[in-house]
Amino acid sequence: MPEGFDLVVGLEVHCELSTATKLFCACPNAFGSEPNTNVCPVCLGLPGSLPVLNERAVEFAIRIGRALNCEVRPAVFHRKNYFYPDMPKDYQITQYDEPTNVDGFLELRDGSRVGIVRAHIEEDTGKSTHLGGSGRIHGADHSLIDYNRAGVPLVEIVSAPDITSAAQAREYVSELRAVLVATGASDGRMEEGSLRVDANVSVRPAGAAELGTRCEIKNLNSLRSLVRAIEHEAARQAALVSAGGVVRQETRHWDEEAGVTHPLRSKEEAYDYRYFPEPDLVPLVPDAELIERAEAAIGLMPAARRERLVALVGEGDSPGLADQVQTAIELSLDQLVLDAVAAGAEPRLALARAANEAAAKAEGARALSATAFAELLGLESAGTLSATQSKQVLAVLIDEGGAPAEIARRLGFEALEGGEVESIIDEVVAANTAEWERYLAGDEKVAGFLLGQVMKASKGRANGKIVAAALAKRRG
Amino acid sequence: MERISLAEVRHVAQLARLQLSDEELAVLQGELSSLLDHVEAIVALPTEGVAPTAHPLPLSNVLRPDVPGPCLEQRDALAAAPEAAEGRFLVPRILGEAP
Amino acid sequence: MTLLGRGVAGIAAAVRSKEASAREVLAESLAAIEQLEGELHCFHTVMAERAEAAAAALDEKVARGEDPGLLAGVPVALKDNMCTKGTVTTCSSRILENWVPPYDATVVTRLRAAGAVVVGKTNLDEFAMGSSTENSAFGPTRNPWDTARVPGGSSGGSAAAVAAGMVPLAYGSDTGGSIRQPASLCGVVGVKPTYGLVSRYGLVAFASSLDQIGPFTLSVADSALGLEAVAGHDPADSTSIDRPATSYAGLLEEGVEGLRVGLIEDFVSEVSPSCAEAARAAAEALGAAGAKVEEVSIPEVLHGLPAYYVIAPAEASSNLARYDGVRYGLRVGGPDVAAMNARTRGAGFGKEVRRRVMVGTYALSAGYYDAYYGQAQRVRTLVVEAFARAYERFDVLVAPMTPSEAFRLGEKTANPLDMYVSDVCAVPSNLAGHPAVSVPFALGAEGLPVGVQVLAPALGEGLMYRAAAVLEQAAPPAARGPVRPGGERRA
Numbered sequence A: 001m002p003e004g005f006d007l008v009v010g011l012e013v014h015c016e017l018s019t020a021t022k023l024f025c026a027c028p029n030a031f032g033s034e035p036n037t038n039v040c041p042v043c044l045g046l047p048g049s050l051p052v053l054n055e056r057a058v059e060f061a062i063r064i065g066r067a068l069n070c071e072v073r074p075a076v077f078h079r080k081n082y083f084y085p086d087m088p089k090d091y092q093i094t095q096y097d098e099p100t101n102v103d104g105f106l107e108l109r110d111g112s113r114v115g116i117v118r119a120h121i122e123e124d125t126g127k128s129t130h131l132g133g134s135g136r137i138h139g140a141d142h143s144l145i146d147y148n149r150a151g152v153p154l155v156e157i158v159s160a161p162d163i164t165s166a167a168q169a170r171e172y173v174s175e176l177r178a179v180l181v182a183t184g185a186s187d188g189r190m191e192e193g194s195l196r197v198d199a200n201v202s203v204r205p206a207g208a209a210e211l212g213t214r215c216e217i218k219n220l221n222s223l224r225s226l227v228r229a230i231e232h233e234a235a236r237q238a239a240l241v242s243a244g245g246v247v248r249q250e251t252r253h254w255d256e257e258a259g260v261t262h263p264l265r266s267k268e269e270a271y272d273y274r275y276f277p278e279p280d281l282v283p284l285v286p287d288a289e290l291i292e293r294a295e296a297a298i299g300l301m302p303a304a305r306r307e308r309l310v311a312l313v314g315e316g317d318s319p320g321l322a323d324q325v326q327t328a329i330e331l332s333l334d335q336l337v338l339d340a341v342a343a344g345a346e347p348r349l350a351l352a353r354a355a356n357e358a359a360a361k362a363e364g365a366r367a368l369s370a371t372a373f374a375e376l377l378g379l380e381s382a383g384t385l386s387a388t389q390s391k392q393v394l395a396v397l398i399d400e401g402g403a404p405a406e407i408a409r410r411l412g413f414e415a416l417e418g419g420e421v422e423s424i425i426d427e428v429v430a431a432n433t434a435e436w437e438r439y440l441a442g443d444e445k446v447a448g449f450l451l452g453q454v455m456k457a458s459k460g461r462a463n464g465k466i467v468a469a470a471l472a473k474r475r476g
Numbered sequence B: 001m002e003r004i005s006l007a008e009v010r011h012v013a014q015l016a017r018l019q020l021s022d023e024e025l026a027v028l029q030g031e032l033s034s035l036l037d038h039v040e041a042i043v044a045l046p047t048e049g050v051a052p053t054a055h056p057l058p059l060s061n062v063l064r065p066d067v068p069g070p071c072l073e074q075r076d077a078l079a080a081a082p083e084a085a086e087g088r089f090l091v092p093r094i095l096g097e098a099p
Numbered sequence C: 001m002t003l004l005g006r007g008v009a010g011i012a013a014a015v016r017s018k019e020a021s022a023r024e025v026l027a028e029s030l031a032a033i034e035q036l037e038g039e040l041h042c043f044h045t046v047m048a049e050r051a052e053a054a055a056a057a058l059d060e061k062v063a064r065g066e067d068p069g070l071l072a073g074v075p076v077a078l079k080d081n082m083c084t085k086g087t088v089t090t091c092s093s094r095i096l097e098n099w100v101p102p103y104d105a106t107v108v109t110r111l112r113a114a115g116a117v118v119v120g121k122t123n124l125d126e127f128a129m130g131s132s133t134e135n136s137a138f139g140p141t142r143n144p145w146d147t148a149r150v151p152g153g154s155s156g157g158s159a160a161a162v163a164a165g166m167v168p169l170a171y172g173s174d175t176g177g178s179i180r181q182p183a184s185l186c187g188v189v190g191v192k193p194t195y196g197l198v199s200r201y202g203l204v205a206f207a208s209s210l211d212q213i214g215p216f217t218l219s220v221a222d223s224a225l226g227l228e229a230v231a232g233h234d235p236a237d238s239t240s241i242d243r244p245a246t247s248y249a250g251l252l253e254e255g256v257e258g259l260r261v262g263l264i265e266d267f268v269s270e271v272s273p274s275c276a277e278a279a280r281a282a283a284e285a286l287g288a289a290g291a292k293v294e295e296v297s298i299p300e301v302l303h304g305l306p307a308y309y310v311i312a313p314a315e316a317s318s319n320l321a322r323y324d325g326v327r328y329g330l331r332v333g334g335p336d337v338a339a340m341n342a343r344t345r346g347a348g349f350g351k352e353v354r355r356r357v358m359v360g361t362y363a364l365s366a367g368y369y370d371a372y373y374g375q376a377q378r379v380r381t382l383v384v385e386a387f388a389r390a391y392e393r394f395d396v397l398v399a400p401m402t403p404s405e406a407f408r409l410g411e412k413t414a415n416p417l418d419m420y421v422s423d424v425c426a427v428p429s430n431l432a433g434h435p436a437v438s439v440p441f442a443l444g445a446e447g448l449p450v451g452v453q454v455l456a457p458a459l460g461e462g463l464m465y466r467a468a469a470v471l472e473q474a475a476p477p478a479a480r481g482p483v484r485p486g487g488e489r490r491a
Ligand SMILES: [Zn+2]
Pocket: A022, A025, A026, A027, A038, A039, A040, A041, A042, A043, A044, A151
């Protein structure tokens, strides 16, 4: 943060809910379908169609609210009116002044708390692609619209302006993502757009009580861009104010390549949303039973799970270990680690494989059999599989399931029988007598060469650790 | 003196996405003004403490189960589109991002 | 007697007993349409082929001994704002001139399931905004009693089609009198049911918190059947009342003995002498039949009209935003999407629709919401509460339906407010969500039919129909259809 200024950040996070269907119709809430195939009269906004609220979306929203310590209240859906071609009805059904969840907080890893102003339910829009010209929205000749995502349920989580640094913003989103995944309401995938973050950024002279004018930064597609964008925007505003300028309240777009924000338009001049109660829907008044059911379905929160995992693997002294713990928590892979350890796996190895390799396929990994995972880790610990081989087996195991030993055999990773290794060593010794003599004489520099020859002769099937041990044993 | 100015009428037409001629705007200015005069009868009514009625039915919590149902075929979805390409609705260029 | 002349119950009985086939009934209806349509212009679309196929299928069903349904073989017409899969649905608007819905409205599905044969789609004021059917982009409908006069609106095509004997049953939608007012002007029975009794799914929305679908018929008994066939819970409409459908037919003979009836005097003083006189005479007729009749003042009902003319346009301005040239309907091209939207909407909507979209947008806009929309909603509460107090003392209320008999084409088009006043007695029922019926009760000073309105509390259709049946008995037969164009009575 530039000298002499305080940073104030509030975040708005849009989270897509993992329901089977859309918010107001029975179309599948699915990715990757052919364009305009997950659509019906309701989500295409055809004349005469009417919305009916998805029960599960409501339950998910309440889970999120309760996990964020919100009060769950009676809510009224409103229409937010504005024209935009990716919005089929030219209004968005959302919650306005009476949202479902209000007044909560999220506690970060360092114990600091960020207030949650509200977490409300609303529908997503369709997706436009731009044709001709630059292929981006500016300068395109035409746009093509796919309404498959129109009507997908979202919860928008609005934080209080309690965040004071880019690093804290990153912590907040990281922890929030872990909470969302833990509730079972979201898959938390930021890169794929399941989680979208807008940042309201302002600066004020250090110690000043009054908030500065804020800018809303959009297009933050990763934690990295969130941090970079906030840092850049803070510097931009501070420089502006230092030079005697005034910050304009506006929406700005983060350009990841250029590393700058640029203005979109000023909100006040263009829009008047004319909110009014959605007459096609009735109020949502969650009763105690619904709230209890939602609460019961919430998993253990990240903080408690983190504690549990650290107790298992130890504090450690490398920052890498803490990162692995956080990744496992965020992606809900900690239970897998716990179960694998219970089945006999080595804790730190289990965590490393979960947080590094399994993380790339988190969804499949969460469904992985802990016994099979433990079995694989056992083969690696025993030296039967090298680390590289173990990682390859893990990838197959997540994708296809099965028994690790069997997969290893199929991949040709089956460790050679002791006798076979010995006979290959015999061949290598016979073919490289000079090098063998030097090795016997204590020349460590040829050890690698001999090991390489054996591995080569075994066509990679030998386990390096075992070969090295066998060579050392012959030298005595 | 009209109750609503021509500039306001023009602003409202913009909000409503209606392209209207100057003549049409002027006629609307008169019509909206006289309608607002008529509505004035209730604007002045004392309604302090009266809760608004958004809806005639005292219903709440109308929900449906999260079970997928049939969708339209892509060709039916696009059948009425003024223009379509690549399975999508085609529109002239969009100026400005969604809010 | 023709088959059509037997009415809804008579036709269904004849078809069910194989005395007549659905095809024969349909042939009469199509012939009447063919003969009269040129003079009256009730229809946008006559679905002759589809109707013939449906009638044939129904006859086969009867032949197989299956239950053909409550409305077996009854030809019905639908206001052209109800979606019909595969058949163009225009809302009488250029913006939807060629739109073919890929789905059926729930009422359409229910009517087909009940054995009704849909013969066509009828003319209306564009998007149901109007009281004369002159706001149709495709030309006005004429009143069969006097073709120089309007049939009322917005469901003028449906009302006139029943009045002229083209179909024994037609459906309209009533947002602020759009069924009852044309029913009154055309001498037929028109019902706006309790809000939520009939599904709105597939009814192109005008004002969502006010719109209800209801039947037009020549008799009260037919109306009861026509309502029963389409009423009942629909999970596709969140505002649908979740309770089993009821049959009203059995109630019609019960009379009004001992019922407490209030005549709303605030409306009586708002209307022409003929219309006021009809309402007073109706109250007397109910009294003569054993009801306890009193005059009652409910001054809040007169706030209904201005509240309505804020709430309905506000909801409409949002409901009609989707006609933007992107997904369906008219497109007038432009250099960018916003220009295309504005040109399409400017060219595709008629004057009245543009006017209401403007009013509604203004009433919801920043700085005016509370003074207009918010205040109208609070006044709506006052109207609802006033009715609630009245229904502590009365079982049903009686009132005039319209300020005058049918007016001449062009008579009220110059000043929108003149037209709006047509609905002064109608809109309070929409604001409260209560049922109301217009029953043909008299011929006015100009020799044209005059309806009387019976209002009941929510889900009070049974009481409403009982009173309506008594009024029907007391009314001169000359006050109701069917008539040939020009007012000559049909056989
Ligand atoms: Zn859908």
